[in-house]
Amino acid sequence: MSTPQHLLEIHSHHGPSYKPLVDFASWRVAILNFSDDLLPQHLTRMQRHNETDEVFVLLAGKCILFVGDGVETVTRLHAVALAPGQVYNVKQAVWHTHTLSSDAKVLVVENRDTTYDNSPFTPLSAQQHQELQAMVSSMWG
Numbered sequence: 771m772s773t774p775q776h777l778l779e780i781h782s783h784h785g786p787s788y789k790p791l792v793d794f795a796s797w798r799v800a801i802l803n804f805s806d807d808l809l810p811q812h813l814t815r816m817q818r819h820n821e822t823d824e825v826f827v828l829l830a831g832k833c834i835l836f837v838g839d840g841v842e843t844v845t846r847l848h849a850v851a852l853a854p855g856q857v858y859n860v861k862q863a864v865w866h867t868h869t870l871s872s873d874a875k876v877l878v879v880e881n882r883d884t885t886y887d888n889s890p891f892t893p894l895s896a897q898q899h900q901e902l903q904a905m906v907s908s909m910w911g
Contacts, residue, residue, distance in 0.1 A: 773837065773848045773850055774839075774848075776861065777837045777838075777839065777848065777860075777861060777864050778835075778837050778848075778850065778858060778859070778860060778861065778864070779792070779858075779859040779861070780850075780856060780857070780858055780859075781856065781857040781858075781859065782853075782855065782856040782857060791857045791859075792823065792825055792857060792859045792879075796881060796882050796883070797825075797879050797880065797881060797882065798878075798879065798880050798881065798882040798884065799877065799878070799879050800877075800878040800879075800880070801829075801875060801876070801877060801878070802826075802868075802870070802874075802875075802876040802877075802878050803870070803874065803875055803876075804831070804870045804871065804872045804873070804874050808868065808869050808870050809869065810869050810902060810903045810906040811903065813836075813867050813869060813894070813899070813902055814893060814894055814899055815867070815891045815892060815893045815894060816836065816838055816844055816865040816866060816867045816891065816892055816894060817865070817866065817867065817889055817890070817891050817892075818863050818864055818865045818866065818889065818890060818892075819860075819862060819863070819880065819881070819884050819888065819889045820862070820863050820888045820889065820890070821862065821881060821883065821884070821888045822862055822880060822881035822883075822884055823859050823860060823861055823862050823880075823881075824859075824860045824866070824878065824879070824880045824884070825857055825858065825859050825860075825877075825878070825879035825880070826852065826857075826858045826860070826868070826876055826877070826878055826879075827852075827855070827856070827857055827858070827876065827877040827879075828852040828853065828854045828855070828856070828874070828875075828876055828877075829854070829875040829876060829877055830854075830873060830874060830875040831870060831871040831872070831873040831874030831875060832851070832852075832870070832871040832874055832910065833851075833852040833868055833869070833870045833871070833874050833876050834849050834850065834851055834852070834868060834869050834905070834906060834909055834910070835849070835850045835852055835858060835860070835866065835868045836848065836849050836850075836866060836867050836868060836869075836902060836905070837850070837860060837864055837865065837866045838864070838865035838866070839865075840865060840892075842892070843892050844865045844892060844894060844898060847898060847901055847902060847905070849902075849905040849906075849909060851909050852876070865892060869906055871910075
C-alpha cells in the first residue's frame with residue numbers, strides 16, 4: 771500500500787552537484803538520535819506542525835516515519851521505512867511520529883519558529899498504538 775502524496779512527499783537526488791529539493795520559509799536544521807521515548811511501546815501520541823512542513827533525512831541506522839490522516843485526531847496510520855539519503859517532507863499540519871534503531875541518526879529540517887505553541891499533539895487510541903507496534907514488527911521483524 772502506498773502512502774498518499776497529500777501526506778508525504780519523497781524526494782531524492784542521484785545526479786552530480788547541488789539540487790534544491792524542498793524550500794519552505796526560514797528553516798532550522800537539527801540531528802535526531804535514538805532515545806528510549808522513541809521505542810514503539812512508548813509512542814502513544816502524534817504531533818503536527820500547523821505552520822510549516824518538516825523534512826527528515828536518514829543519515830545512519832533505521833527509522834520508521836509514521837504519518838496520519840485526520841484533522842482533529844488521527845483517523846488512519848501510514849508507516850514509511852526511511853531510505854538513507856532520501857528527503858522525506860511531512861506536509862504542514864500532518865500528524866507524525868517516528869521510531870529509530872539504537873544506531874540511528876536523522877537530519878531534521880524545520881521552520882525555526884516551530885514551537886509547542888503551534889505544534890499540538892493528539893493521543894493515539896489503544897487500537898492505533900497496537901497497530902503502530904504491529905507495523906514496526908512487520909517492517910523490522
